[in-house]
């Protein structure tokens with residue numbers, strides 16, 4: 451069975467082959483931190499979280515890097531409105547990001563580089579572009595000379611000739627930048643400092659980087675010259691990813707990424723949900739309205755990841771119903787395992803020891819291997835969950851079932867394992883209450899053990915401790931300042 455993925459670059463579904471056997475280098479363009487994350491971000495983060503989990507499930511070692519854009523006009527505007535600083539605004543929303551993603555069960559990235567921490571790499575890249583004739587300084591700014599890069603447009607399929615200057619939203623003749631460019635299609639790599647704005651010293655004078663160059667620099671610094679997967683929302687194909695390719699490939703002469711994957715947009719009344727349009731529902735608002743985070747995950751995973759997804763209350767209600775069915779199946783073992791004499795006392799009901807049902811695992815893989823067809827994967831989970839629910843009803847009404855206990859155990863373990871690949875997990879209420887008794891010191895101790903494991907790059911153990919705490923009703927929130935926790 452081979453995984454095939456749709457590659458925006460080639461506009462084809464292709465077999466997935468990594469640069470280094472067994473290893474995947476993956477970069478996801480993360481958020482610009484000037485507001486709370488909305489359901490569009492939730493979709494993107496869930497989709498890439500599950501892609502990563504699935505790649506791990508089928509045996510790859512995945513190195514996952516996600517950036518924070520923490521220098522941007524929009525952050526500056528917010529700082530001005532709040533009489534605060536760009537740094538303070540960015541810190542606040544990075545912290546909020548981690549809180550929201552922890553609630554959604556998103557696995558942490560291996561690294562979260564930020565533009566402000568990548569100034570050397572950014573300047574080095576601009577310098578190399580200048581040396582190779584792809585960039586020119588202009589009045590304290592530096593621009594990328596788009597026409598120098600013969601392959602410009604290869605990702606988005608746009609041709610410069612077809613993009614009418616003056617009509618494109620990139621070409622605004624009122625923009626003071628327009629005057630500084632040799633060609634309207636050129637874009638800023640470095641912008642001269644304006645009075646009162648944060649600025650970094652550079653060979654071109656004090657200023658700050660453009661948005662596109664930061665990702666090129668971060669990919670190169672953290673993952674190298676050619677990575678396997680570059681991911682992001684479809685709204686980034688042009689110009690952001692096109693420009694990343696132009697910048698990186700002009701310097702290295704190598705492909706920046708072999709696979710360009712893009713998630714579809716969450717839409718509201720036909721329009722992209724976005725911070726700048728103001729038509730958004732934040733993740734925290736939705737979850738505070740008692741929508742289960744797992745229902746939100748299911749809402750996302752029940753749609754093909756590349757297609758647009760309409761956000762409506764009805765769709766969330768349908769996903770919530772679906773989640774209740776899955777949850778019943780996921781709790782089956784906790785509810786009836788003892789009665790059915792499954793590996794009593796193991797706590798995990800012997801998940802590690804007994805094999806899964808190969809036909810379901812195969813069908814699950816077959817679905818997802820087809821360009822991450824998560825809805826297909828979810829339908830395999832539903833089949834298992836409904837069967838277990840039926841068995842549960844029989845046990846409740848008749849006190850027993852004729853289906854062999856071992857068979858049921860396998861079904862349940864298969865369901866739990868495959869659901870975990872999609873990040874769908876259920877905690878039995880009783881277990882949460884029983885284990886609520888963890889003392890603060892015990893929690894701190896486990897957090898320390900987790901930190902030690904992560905330091906030793908044993909991320910699996912780190913995740914295990916996080917999950918153990920989660921199962922005991924303790925949520926961890928990682929932030930650049932360290933790990934905080936709260937009881938749920």
Ligand SMILES: Nc1ncnc2c1ncn2[C@@H]1O[C@H](COP(=O)(O)OP(=O)(O)OP(=O)(O)O)[C@@H](O)[C@H]1O
Pocket residue numbers: 479480481482483489490491493494524681682683684685686713714715716717722723724725726727
């Ligand atoms: N509505 C959406 N649906 C799916 N993905 C989205 C949506 N909006 C943003 N993303 C993705 O989330 C990531 C971060 O996006 P970003 O911070 O630019 O959010 P945004 O709401 O588009 O902000 P802005 O309106 O300021 O551009 C990107 O990969 C982007 O493609």
Ligand SMILES: [Zn+2]
Pocket residue numbers: 479480665690
């Ligand atoms: Zn990017």
